[in-house]
Structure formats: C-alpha cells, structure tokens
Amino acid sequence: MARMKFLLDAERCIECNACVTACKNEHEVPWGINRRRVVTLNDGKPGERSISMACMHCTDAPCMAVCPVDCFYKTADGVVLHSKDLCIGCGYCFYACPFGAPQYPQAGNFGSRGKMDKCTFCAGGPEADNSPAELAKYGRNRIAEGKLPLCAEMCSTKALLGGDGDVIAGIYRERTAQRGYGSGAWGWSTAYGQPPRS
C-alpha cells in the first residue's frame, strides 16, 4: 500500500506559484484561502530559496491529536482528511500544525472562523467519491480518478513531488546523487519522522 507524501526540492523551486494557482483552479478555492502557498526565505539576497507549503499529511498528525471533535481521519494511503460537517472552527489544529496548513474562511470575534479548510492531497473528503457534495466542500477527488495532486503534477521544474513516499524519495535521491547536493527536503522530517536518504 502506498504511503502518500509531498517532497519539496528547494534547489528546484523558483516560486512560479503554479502549485498555488493549479490548486485554486482545480478546487475553486475562494480568494483568501490558500491550501498551498510558496514561502521565500532570504528574499532578494544570496541564499534565497523558495518552499511550496501545504498540509504535509503527517505520519503522527498533530491536528488529529488536538481536534476536540475528532473531525480528522486518515486514509489507508496516509492522507489526512477531515469532515467539515464535524468541524467547529475552533482553530486548535491551526495552532498545532507545524506547517500553517489549516485555513479558515472568516476571521471574527468569539472564534467564528467558519469550517476549517486545508489541502486534501486532492483526495476529497468523507462524502461519496466525486459527488457534488464532496466537490462543493473539499474540491475534486483526483486520487479517486487515479491521478495525483495537481500542484505536484503541474510543477514547472518538478521541485514539488507528490505521491508514494518511497517513489518520490527515490526520484529525489537519484536527483541529488546526480547533482551532488541535496536541498534538505524541507519539512520532511517534521512530517514523516525521518529525512529521505540523499
């Protein structure tokens, strides 16, 4: 059984934001909600590197641990999903997440954040696969169609890899061996507990 992961090769990421718009375009994510975003470190200086970030679908996902209503669940292929019907918008997951993945449609007093939204690894939610209800709440379910997350598939430089953890780690390993240096596979050890060998 595959274990789905994301891997970001910062040596390749050029902050073109294709992952961001691909995600938005595919799932019709509204203005202001960013399931994926690109963060640039040392912007404009030598050593500048960009990192495309979204939910990493952690092995021991902190969001699941802290959720007071148990709205999270994990699929057999390791994708962390949640139910918007159960979510109360408390924001605990946002505080727990090391990647800042959870997003909320509104910001107001008294915790009225609305239902949490985050990257689904293009795997939809608890509703029937590719049903209109799933589409409206979580976006498209590419995994059910036998496809992978569009952000990684459309990455201009193949910096962002998404898929079976072993396979993408293999691609990354081959690449770093060839060029002679890695990029740290940012966030990998936080999310999955061990760095990919390079």
Place this chain on the structure above:
Amino acid sequence: MLTRKSSHLTGTRLTKALAGVAGDAVDRRTFLRRSGLAAGAVVGASTLSLGTVRKADAQAPRAASGDVKLIKNTCTHCSVGCTVTAEVVNGVWVSQEPTFESPINLGGHCAKGAAIREVCVGERRLKYPMKLVNGRWERLSWDQAINEVGDRMLKIRETSGQDSVYWLGSAKFTNEGAYWFRKFAAFWGTNNVDHQARICHSTTVAGVAQTWGYGAMTNSYNDIQNSRALFLIGGNPAEAHPVSLIHMLRGKEQNNAPFIVCDPRFTRTAAHSSEHVRMRPGTDIALIWGILWHTLENGWEDKNFIKQRVFGFDDVRKEVAKYNPAEVERITGVPGAQLRRVAQTLANNRPFTIIWCMGGTQHTVGSANVRAYCILGLAHGVIGTSGGGANIYRGHCNVQGATDMGVDPSTLPGYYGVIEGAWRHWSRVWDVPYDYMLGRFKSKALMEAPGIPESRWHDGVLEKVGKDNLDQPDNLKAMVFWGHGANTQTRGPDVMKALDKIDMLVVVDPHPIQVAAMSNRRDGIYLLPACSALEQDGSRTASNRSLQWGYKIVEPIFESKTDLDIMHMFARKFGFANEMFKNVKVENGKVLAEDVLREINKGTLTIGYSGQSPERLKLHMNHLKDFDPKSLLGKSGTPVAGEVYGMPWPCWGKPEHKHPGTHVLYDTSKPVKEGGLNFRALMGAEYQGQNLLAEGSYPVGAEIKDGHVQFSYGMLKKLGWDKDLTDEERATIERIGGANADGVLWTTDLSAGIIRVAIAHGCAPFGNGKARANVWNFPDPVPTHREPLYAPNRELVAKYPTYPDRRNWRVPIKYKSIQDVDFSKEYPIVLTSGRLVEYEGGGDETRSNKWLAELQQEMFIEVNPMDAAAKGIKNWDFVWVYSPNSKDLVYGDNPKEPVRLRMRAMLTERVGKGVAWMPYHFAGHWMGQDRRSRYPQGTDPIVLGESANTALTYGYDPVTQMQETKTSLCRIEKA
C-alpha cells in the same frame, strides 16, 4: 496511538483507484510521469459511477458528467509553448490536466498556465461590441459596430489617406491570424502595421539576422540540457519563462554546468545561479567586451572557427582592447577579477549557451547589445552546435510567429521587405495582380516606405506633418489596438495626449484593455470582443521556432469572434473580401484556419514556413508522446520518426518533401536535409574586397565544399543541377522569371524546386556565408558602449556619448539633444523595469484572472534599503516616484503638474544601491488617481495600479525604434 483508521467514514481512495490495475508490474516511466502513483491516467469509470447526470457547469465533477473531452492547445502567455490539456464537458471547460507527454513542458506550468482556464470561463471579458457615447458605454450589435467603424475609416481613407489608420496587431494572434492581419493591412493599403515584437525583441531580430542570417533563437529550450555552461544576460526566466527552467536546471544539474546570470537585479533566476554579475543597467556592451578582453588576452578564443566562419573579427579585437578591467569596472561597476573568472569559466565549459531577453534588447543600444552577445558566442565557436547557441527567449506566446508573419511596418510575411520584388512575390501567392495591390496604396513610394513603428505611434498623432517631422501625407486619425495595450509604451503622458487627440480608437481584444480607461475621451472609442487563441484552431510558433497546432477548446465565449472572422467582416465592409479571401474557405462567416496556413506554406519560403502543413502539425500534436524531450526527435517506429517536434523553421520545401525541421540553426554536423545548416550568405560574396563566404566549412554531405552565394535558377544551370528540376518546377520558375528566369531566387520560386535541388545536393539554399562581427550597415559596425540618454554619470557621458539626433521610419529620433540635459541631480536613482511571474505584458488579461490577481494585489517599486533610509521610507510605505517626463523635451509641452506615480515601496537588496525596479504589468491608475470607473461595467481587471511606463522616458534604438525601458532615472519620495 494518534492515527485512526478511516473506516468509520469512508473507504480508502487509492485502493479503489487501483482496482483493476492491481497486480500489473508498474513500468518506471509511468512512475516518473505521475511522480509516483502506479495507477494509469485513465479514469476508472467503474469506480466513479454516480448514476446521475448533472448539467455541465464550470464546476461539474468531471467523471460524473460522462462525456469528457480532452482537447489540447498551447498556453497563451510566454513563448515556451506549454501544451494545455483542457477537460471539456458539454462545451464548458471544467478543468485542466497536466500534459506529461509534451516534450516542451513535461506536464509543468507556471502560475499563469495553471490558471489559464479562467480566460475561457472568467466573467471579466469584453462581452459584446460597445462604443463610448458622451462618457457612457453603449452596447452595439456586431453589424452596427462594423458599419460605424468601417464608415468612419473609409472617410479617413478618403480625406487623409490610407496611412492615417494604424493597424496595431498582436503577438497573441495565431500564425494564421498574424499572417492574415498583415495581408489585411496590405489590402487596406498601408504599411502602418506593427505588433509587440517592436518593443520586445525587434533589436534581436535585426541584430542577430544581420550577424548570421536569421533573427531567432538558434537552439531550443530543450537543448539547454546539453549545455556545459549557461550564460544569461538581461533575462529573468524564472519569472518570465518559468517552464524553461526545467531544461535549464537539468542542464545545470546533470552537466554540473556553471550558471552565470548578469543582471542589475538579483533576480529569482539569479537565486539559482552559480554566479551573479551585478552590473549597472545599460552597460551590456562594456560588460561583454570586458569578458572578451580576458578571453582575447589569454588566447582562449576558437581561432579556427573564427577563421572559417566569422567576418570582421579583427575589428572586434581593436574595439575590445579599449575595455581593460579598470575601465570596465568604471562603466559597469563589475570588478575585473569577477569578469576574468567568468571568461575563464566560459572558455573551460564549451559549448555554453547564451541566453538573453528584454533586459538586453530594450535599449537605445539594443541592436548593438545583441550583436555583442552574438560575438561572444562566435569568439568561442559555440554557435551552430548542440548545447551552445544564442537562446533568445521571446516574450509572448506567438511573438516569434507574428514576427515571422510580418506584422511589421517594414516587411511582408517571411522578411521579404516591402520592396517591389516582395510585393510581386506576395501578389503571386495571393493570386491578385501586382497592379491591384499597387492601386490599394496612395502611391508606390508609400507602398515601399516602411511605416511608423508602434513604439512611435503616438508621435504619428502628435508630430507635425512634413519632411523633417512626420513624413507621410497626414497624421494618424484612427488607431486600432488589435490585441495590444497602450500602457506598454513608454512616455505615458505623450501616449495619453495622443489617445485624447486622435479621431477614433478601436480596441479589438478579449479584454477592453486600459486604452479605454487611460484616455480622457468621452466619445469615439469602439470596443470589439475578440476571442483568445484557446477558442480557435490555429498554429503558434514557440521561441524555439517550433510550430504547434492548437485545437479550439471551446466556442468563442459571449459574443466574441476569432480574429480571422472579424477581419472577414471588415474586409467585406471595405469591399476587398473577394480578392483577399480567394484561397480560403469561409462558411457562415467562419474562416478556415487550415486554408490560411496552406497559403502561408505556399509563400513563406525564405524562412522555411513552407513544410509545416496543417496535417503535419496536427500529427505532431496528436503524437506528443512520441518525441524525445531532450533531442525533440520523433522516436523510431512512430509516424513522426526522425522529425523534430513542431518542425522548427526552416522546414524547407513543400510538406511532401518531408523536411524534418531544423532543431539547431547553422549546425554543420548534419546534412541540410536532416536539419543541418551553415551561416547565411546575406550580403553576397564580398565586401570591399574581403571575402564574406565561409572558408572550408560546410554542412556534412554538401557537394559544394566551401562557401557559396544563395541559389538561383541561373546558379543551378551553372552547376548543371537544373536538370534535376521537374518539368513542372521548371515551368513555374520560367513563368515567374519571364525574360529573366535565371534571376529567379530560391525565395520567390513558388515551386520550391530550387530549394529541393539545392538540398538534394547537400547545400543550404541561402548560401554559405560567414557570420558578420562587423555589420557595416549599422550605426556602430562594431558595438561600442554608449551611455543611456537619461544618464546618471556625466563624466561617462563625456567619454561615451550617444548618437547625434537622426531620423528613420518616417519620424525623427532624438539622442544627443536629450542626453545633453542633465537630469541626474534632480532624479538621482536609476530606474529599470521587468516582469512578475503572475502577470504578463500590459496585464489586463492576467490582472482580470482571480487566481493570479490574488497573488499580486498592488503595484510596487523595489528600492534598496540604503536609498530608502535616506528618504525615511519604510517597507510597504506609499511613495511617489517622480519621472523626468515632467519636462517634455519633445514637444516642449510641459505638464502642469510633475509626472509622478503613487505605489508601494518594497525595500529589498534585490536591487543595488542607487537602482530601483518596477514591474510593468499594471495600469488603471494615473498619477495617483484610480480610473476604475472608466472601464465598461464588469470588465475592469481585479487589480489596478500605476503603469511603469508613465514614468519611463524617451529613447529608441536607431535601427528598429525599440523603446528604452530598462535605463531611466527617477526620484522617490515618501507619499
């Protein structure tokens, strides 16, 4: 245990998706294509059935809707040419899929390409024809619009002449649209026709063609994977051509290739380089000579290559000798030690590729800059070889094609020029008598005089008519913006004056563009909705000269129409539709793009647009997976075996000759019939007694084992090769040549027999010449450093002054009279401009795209923190950018208020001290004023902002009238 199983909610996704394919051994290629998942790309219908069919809308679940069509077209943004795969349900574009099999983009897109669906589902398009009446937008029917615009134009034609209507076309046309637009202008009777290439790469086209034959990218994006080093100057492909980076980074990683970026900014591309050379804007020639100084000093140049294939290199040696390290540092600000290291890196890592973009071209010395880059390549012998070459990144999706198709005031399609011979050739192709075409123009002189370039159209409105000013019968009275903005032209205040003064503005565009909002008019603007290239069939040419056929994804949305159909309506109104549309099928007002391409094939022999028939192009698009992404060659055993993807021009002869296309220009290691070439013998055999033909260098298999001039019927006879012509070919040549059949050149032989026979004997039809390091017909035969017109350092101006004032292309060009004014005290910061990844060009289309607009919501200027501190400016403060445009040196018509722009300040070391940078995609604000209310309701872009070109100043290249957008001056004050 933190992890819970999902069973209490639903079953696992992947197991379902894998049902039916489980157990199959997964091949490695599938793995890599999907970055890991073993399931095939096919939708597993059995697992997806929902039992209901919903009405399609843009958010329909794909699989649920049953009939999903996958349609391929090409991205309409930059020139990389990424394949877009659209999923269409019931005529609505519902989503995009990656196109892994495309050899060009391998599934990848940038922000723009990944969001391109919005172009065809977005609400902010221009929906129907409109006109401005007394300050209000009114809806028109198409017939009304064509009649009203047509009547007014015909009146102008009568009173002021054909040349008073300006047809400004677009690099977003398909090749068919571009070609037809040029033909349309010819039938209207003017050479006042142009498009974005003028302000993008016109200096490249002129400078590079004059150097070695063709003014285009010599290799391809893919071929950079073979480079041993990358030398990039004046380009930021990480933002402007993001998908090209997949090939560049592969080259860098797989060959351990040094990646050198020369740019005044530490760009996002520079962030991935191995060496960043920060130079002062506008000092490219000094920088290149500074590198070459070390090369020549140490004897690192390729002497054999120079001897065999380069003319005038000794003149370069003389010039370069003046640029010693100390002097180069004084001019460019780059230390000599760094340039020595760069020179050594290039010498040690051959073949290296030279890449440039608009940072090199948009200068008063643009056409000299590009020749300096070419000479750097020639000195090292890296031109005409895989992994080397001058990889010139064009801007728009079809700017290469539109240039080739002659949407240009100085040439007909295929760079034939506007001389009588060119008109006679195209009259034969068009099947109309030459005298008919002559009759369309006011005079033969105007028919053969290059028109006004688009960078100066506003001077066509504002200049006085007369021999010393505007040299044509009358000022421009009607301006047609057909897929072009006005905020992309410098001297914003003058552009605005012209927009207000002219009798009529016509905008033909998917978006109403800022032209409508920029002017202060209350009448006389017509907006006609054109559709995008995604909504029509047609081919477009990527930067690497590959043609790609795009299939119509959806019918033109709202009331928009294709460019071809709109031209047909105008042609009918003007009364020349029968002659102009003679060779193409028009059904219910719809023009068949394939027929247009066949006519292009028939006539465009010079640059080999003759072999790419619609059938061959469609075959390539349908067989993307059969091409190798590194060599671009079709794999053996497939229908496209041995052909280069998209048949990069020149694809010689007729489609049935089956030329594979030319992947690498001037590559002598292959026979011409397999895509080999040599430098073009553009200027004959000799110049002032010196040989211009190649010496002992020729393509593999050539029967003439030395340089030679271009082929003609007479030359074939002399060689005895004329017997290889078929009777039909001979008859065509003799019919064209009449009494002087021997003089018929390969370029006008419509039978393509001369080309066929020359290639059969292994020779390039255009001769075998030397590349010219000395282009004696340019203002500077050997490039020499000249300070910009708005110069920051007066001492350097004294030593490296600009040209004297001169004139060409019907208008005067000022140089010295501008440079003589010292602006450097009042405006101490050097101002330059460039691109953002999210937006493109004037930006109306991309700023209307909600996915992109969200990422860049405000106009800003990059300021070095040291400069900002001196003015008390904090990050993201509002600032005023003051422009030297406050003083009008052209018309003496000084604005009442100083010209100043309001925007955010981004404090960053990306720009050096004393330099500021602005993106040029914004419009809709004018000197602090928001003009959103002037757009027709519902068509205003989401994001508006000040246009950089309001501040950018005078300055034009002496050869092509390219505008200077990269070196000006400004002053920044806290707002």
